[in-house]
Amino acid sequence: MGERIKVGLVGMGFGANFAPICRDHPDSELYGLCRRNAAELERSGKALGVSRLYTDFADMLSVQELDAVLIMSPVAAHYTMAKAALEAGKHVAATVPMAETKQECLDLVETRKKAGKIYMMFETAVYTRTFLYVRELRDTGKLGKIQFLRGSHQQNMSMPGWPDYWYGFPPMLYATHALSPLLALPDRNVESVTCYGSGTIREEYAKRYNSPFAVQTALLKLKDSDLVCEVTRSLFDTIRQFRESFDVYASKLSFEWEQIAGEGPVLHSNLEDAERISIPDYSHLLPPSVRAYSTGKVADEGHASSVQGGGHGGSYPHMVHEFLCAIRENRNSAIDADKAANWTMAGICAHESALRGGEKVPVPEASL
Numbered sequence: 001m002g003e004r005i006k007v008g009l010v011g012m013g014f015g016a017n018f019a020p021i022c023r024d025h026p027d028s029e030l031y032g033l034c035r036r037n038a039a040e041l042e043r044s045g046k047a048l049g050v051s052r053l054y055t056d057f058a059d060m061l062s063v064q065e066l067d068a069v070l071i072m073s074p075v076a077a078h079y080t081m082a083k084a085a086l087e088a089g090k091h092v093a094a095t096v097p098m099a100e101t102k103q104e105c106l107d108l109v110e111t112r113k114k115a116g117k118i119y120m121m122f123e124t125a126v127y128t129r130t131f132l133y134v135r136e137l138r139d140t141g142k143l144g145k146i147q148f149l150r151g152s153h154q155q156n157m158s159m160p161g162w163p164d165y166w167y168g169f170p171p172m173l174y175a176t177h178a179l180s181p182l183l184a185l186p187d188r189n190v191e192s193v194t195c196y197g198s199g200t201i202r203e204e205y206a207k208r209y210n211s212p213f214a215v216q217t218a219l220l221k222l223k224d225s226d227l228v229c230e231v232t233r234s235l236f237d238t239i240r241q242f243r244e245s246f247d248v249y250a251s252k253l254s255f256e257w258e259q260i261a262g263e264g265p266v267l268h269s270n271l272e273d274a275e276r277i278s279i280p281d282y283s284h285l286l287p288p289s290v291r292a293y294s295t296g297k298v299a300d301e302g303h304a305s306s307v308q309g310g311g312h313g314g315s316y317p318h319m320v321h322e323f324l325c326a327i328r329e330n331r332n333s334a335i336d337a338d339k340a341a342n343w344t345m346a347g348i349c350a351h352e353s354a355l356r357g358g359e360k361v362p363v364p365e366a367s368l
Contacts, residue, residue, distance in 0.1 A: 006031035015072030027324045061088040079104040086115040096176045098344040105341035112337035120333035121340035128313025132282045144252030151246040152232040153178035168205035171233030175347030181246040182229040189342040191223035195350035201236045218350040293317040341366035
């Protein structure tokens, strides 16, 4: 594929962060935008210099010359849109989670296999500068043998501005931000999950999804590994400053996330030594034209995903770059459908386990 990859973007809320990256990346052309609100769509198109505008996703997919789509729509649409796009012969990148049920995840794996197109789940947590730093420690052998990993995603989504479907959403059904670093560092899938719920959320939230838990905490048994990981999630009626964190305990060094935003993470060494460290930027891994987007600047600072989450650690251009490179090089993406399914189903199984009082739940196999 010698020409620039023609990319269509659907969803201009959170997706607005990705539009200029696709426009400015040397391997892609921001070819079209899709948004339900026609007036807002027109404004977005004008601001980005895009003339191919669609209020219907099916119309966008019918454009033969379109190579790929980025799906930044609400959670409930991820499965149907990704499936439709793959079946239309488009490469697909979609934000998390992959789908809402185990069967949907498994079906997308099969759809991806039949389509023969590139699929990538855009998981920000494994492209933040902090994750890239710890991955570098792993790759250079400085960590040593990984012994245990812990992740958390604690967020108070009671604040106004979120789409209505979020209120009362069970924490573990949106668990990939917390668990993905724990799986990516040892490069292993989850085999089984045991999870407990703790506390209760307000009744009007709990009845929406028949899920009462304020906090859910899971133990993940990794396949073909001696590792067990711990994941904690909370979304409502549990006060804590926002954080998506991971800790790594290893034989040579251990890494712990900062407790308060801005104070810096801690690196442990020797027997009793510990120091706060500064995390470098990894924009040198990107083409020069999109390096500025790794600073974490967001398209709309007032958007709820920006107030809580910021620029997700400079991850956005790294994800776009990986997706485009996978297309250009005709290889599997770093988070292909099988891995995306395992990461997503681990959270779904964790929620099932909590509803069953901590019963061990196996995660279905998903392979390409």
